[in-house]
Amino acid sequence: MKRIKYHAVVDSGLLDIFQTGIQRWYRQEGRDLPWRHTTDPYHILVSEILLHQTTVKTVEPVYRRFLERFPTVTDLANASLTEVKTITDPLGYKIRGQWLHQIAQAVVSQFSGVFPRTLEELLSLPGIGRYTAGAIMSFAFGYDAPILDTNVNRLIGRYFAIDYKDSSAETKHQLWSIAEAIVPSGQAREFNNALMDMGAMICTARKPKCLICPVAVGCAMLAEQPTRAAEERVQYRLRTE
DNA sequence: AAAGCGGGGTC
DNA sequence: GACCCAGCTTT
Structure with a gap:
């Protein structure tokens, strides 16, 4: 075709x-910025979701708190949605806590805990659109996206x-x-x-x-x-x- | 193509 | 009071 x-x-x-x-x-x-010191796709994901329509200044402390509580994608997948939302809901757009939780569980179950490296796979995850997929591809993996x-x-x-x-x-x-x-x-x-x-x-x-x-x-x-x-x-x- | 989601900040 | 903020999903 x-x-x-x-x-x-x-x-x-x-x-x-x-x-x-x-x-x-x-x-x-x-x-x-904190998320510029890492290329870990999980960390990049968290920063990008939290930054949707939200200022850098507002996100910074929440980003640190989130990763301190859920250091790995596995930790997030195994956590309760309620606890995730406790951290993310105060930012507004409260669906983002659920998105992060669902993405973590998908990475663990569907991708064997290995973060997907293609635009198509990233776009299949909830809350990841064209921008966020490109951000993960370039910031985490270094592709020319x-x-x-x-x-x-x-x-x-x-x-x-x-x-x-x-x-x-x-x-x-x-x-x-x-x-x-x-x-x-x-x-x-x-x-x-x-x-x-x-x-x-x-x-x-x-x-x-x-x-x-x-x-x-x-x-x-x-x-x-x-x-x-x-x-x-x-x-x-x-x-x- | 436009609405809905939202708290926090600026002018 | 209007506008803006590292958008995405649903209608």
Whole structure:
């Protein structure tokens, strides 16, 4: 079965500015966060689920508490749902405690305690969508997998002149396609972290800090002719797979 | 495509 | 009071 899809081809000059600027900035200004000291997929999973629509500052203490109480995926699988929820419910979106519990039990029973290493398998687990699957693939396993969270969505949308608030399938596909196209080979772990820090610290939702932005020179938001910018920045070409 | 889930923070 | 936060599932 042959499927036809479009994939993004980004202007090489703009891509170089973007990748180089962001990586250099990240090595200097990037945040030091607890889940960046590990590549354990279980730890990455816990951090990502807790971070759904929840600020880093709020999650940090809960993340530490959670892993202190449930150090391994087996510990979590054997725990009671009630105790799990005691830790996670105060964050809101209370279904997340159940998701983590179910995922842990699935990893133990269906995957023999070995964390799945493919997007397809990860996506089959409750509470793991396209973003979280990409995060585990890149942060835990180091694969060249793209991510698109609210930070990256906004950053890429602004830089490449895409209406990132539009929820249509076409727009979402374009943004994912760009997120995939810009990952530097073999460097997804660092690059994806850099993208999120840029979105969280520079390209913020309100009052973005364009004056100190390392990629402002290439950004469509600051371009002189924004209406023409889009088609000159990214092309979409057919791909058969 | 849009609603629902949610506590906590900012402006 | 409106908007935002390392999203996902259901309708």
